[in-house]
Amino acid sequence: MLxxxxxxxxxxxWLYLLLGGADFGAGIVELFSSKGNKLHTRNIMYKAIGPVWEANHMxxxxxxxxxxxGFPQIxxxxxxxVHIPLAAMLLGIIARGTAFTFRNYDAIDDRWQKVYSKIFVYSSAVTPFFLGIIAGTTVSGTINxxxxxxxxxxxLNWLNWFCVSVGCFTVAICGYLATIYIIGEVKEQSDKALFVRKAKFMIIAAFVFGAxxxxxxxxxxxxxxxxIFGHTVNVIAIVLAIASLLFMWKSLYVSSPVLLRILAGFQVTMILFAATSTHFPNIVLLHGGQALSLLEDVGSPKTIATLAWALLIGSIFILPALFYLMYSFGKENKEVIGHDA
Amino acid sequence: MDDFIAARSQMALSLGFHIIFACVGMVMPFFMAIAHFKYLRSGDEMYKGLTKAWSKGVAILFATGAVSGTMLSFELGLLWPKFMEHAGPIFGMPFSLEGTAFFIEAIALGFFLYGWGRFNKWFHWFTGVVVGISGLASGILVVAANAWMNSPAGFDFVNGEYLNVDPMKAMFNEAWLSQSIHMSIAAFSATGFAVAGVHALMILRQKNVEFHSKAFKIAAFCAAIAAILQPLSGDFSAKDVAKRQPAKLAAMEAHFHTEAHAPLIVGGVPDEESQSVKYAVKLPGLLSWMVHGDASKPVTGLVDIPKEDRPPVAITHYSFQVMVGLGMVMLLLGVVYLVLLALKKQPLSKKWLMRLFVLATPLGYIALEAGWMVTEIGRQPWIIYGVMRTADAVTPMPGLVYSFYLFTAVFVSLSAIVVFLLYRQILMVSKLYDVNSPDYLDKN
Incomplete structure (x- = not known):
């Protein structure tokens, strides 16, 4: 059961990184859009993520x-x-979630929209930045x-060059996921070209920050x-990720959107796999070589068993409904996206 | 302000705001579904407009409640790590189920808000009902977790260790039923009066009267029923508290001395030094009778509880008085409304009644916050009643006072924006939602 x-x-x-990440990415892409096409970009993205955005953050x-x-010590x-970056991430989540809602549910369309949008785009970048910092902290062995x-x-356990780089890398990954997602949602060629350009920008950013x-x-x-390079599986994972990325770079225009999404999802999955498999079952590395383990720092067996059942039963309710939600609105979007309402 | 007080204040503030957002999100979907049902049955476009108007309110408050709830799931650890380390595996069960319920709520809301004209109309209606049911389930589950803090169960506490953990027993602890019934009814009554009050104001101002009358009737009816049921559930809760947490009951009632024929103390100023209550109305024997059903039986007073285990008396007593007092006011108003309705006296055309409803707009929420203060402050000095003290649970990180200031600023501005947005929704009723108004913009 464990x-x-x-x-x-x-x-x-993984799903939070993929779906929530693409969602953060929508704001990041908007943040780095030129003034001329900001509004257009925003309209396209809102239609693509509107109905499911809340579910992504669950x-x-x-x-x-x-x-x-299950793992109270961890x-x-x-x-x-890691209190401070967690609190910063929370502030980002609050600001982003509410600004997104406010800008869509304000009955009057006036200059307040600008305020909501500012908050939305900046917090879309700040939140995954701190998520990355937190992820970096778990493996950097600096918690003391x-x-x-x-x-x-x-x-100082989280405020160091390594963790900050992981934060920037996470932001680039999110932006990348969003652009790939949107390429499949737009109808018109000019829009497609726009998002292919944006995707390339994000790929370069991800490479730079990855290095x-x-x-x-x-x-x-x-x-x-x-x-990474000391474990064969990790080497394979990273090589596959980079190979598929090079393939994509060549074929962003012509590949089917489904293939692009699968490849992008695959790359991120490989990165997360390489990052987590190395230390498994350890999940948090501490200063001085100690670590917290998913197999040892565990709640009582009865708690784990009940939790596992709760998750399994919950999935029966959640997953079909979630797929149907994504399916219904994905189908609809094909018909309406690309025209500014 | 020291770190411990800062942590408690931040937690109180976060929960205090979250309770409001969450309760509206729990109850409004039901109002929305009633209006939607009336539209589907009668084809009256005005009910469709009302459903849409309310659904915008639900969306705004749901999103705010979702983020403040996410925040709380982190704050538990950020502020009370020692508590979560031991309590997490024991009382985590309702939280994991709540995650499921909340997830379903988010999915259903996605279907509902974006589903107009896209699905079978009854499927669409049903998704709105699911929003309400899963919201209510979330509320009950979270209250069950809080009830565990008042009535710890599902483990053995031996030499400082938490053994034989049973999460199901912990979830169905002795307090979960009375607390969750009381909280759910409170949510209906508070939200009902708040919504009815806003629409009553618009009726008085002669704006979109037919639209607001339809809205008022749905909200006021639910509010009145809830306000009438609430004292019964309150009595059930109080008897329960008397049995499990005599210190809390004694603080609520400002009852210092254990005695038979214990009086019910109404109002007054408790003085912990002299262990007496000044300027209070004392109704002899009533407390004993309410607790035991027998006026001659004794009720434990604060004096018989060790000083270090007593909750703050004055604030608990005042909060309790406020809750009960406002509960009585809402009960009366609810009864008057239902009686006028039953006699076919057209209550909505009576200006005095509409004015009373406007005045009652915030009362339910004030009572709800007061009641929450009673249960939380009344549990002190314990975070897990009888097992762990709140002071032993706080994080070792210093500087919490800055975190408190920051989160206070966030919550105050968030609430201000929510109120502002709801106000703007109301401003736009005649343009967006009321089909009969001359300046209605038909967007369909």
Missing amino acids: YVVIAYLWASI WLIIAVVILFV YTLMSTY PQADNFLDAYV LVFATAAYSGVPLAQW
């Missing part, structure tokens, strides 16, 4: 609940020592519960290269 729970934890992080809640019910250690001063215990992650890891003493 492995069922771990699988759900991984799957919800995966984060599922992951957090699994953590605090949840409490993170929330104690024995630290006796504020900076070492609560700040930076490796460089800063070496600088900060995180043996990242050794982890």
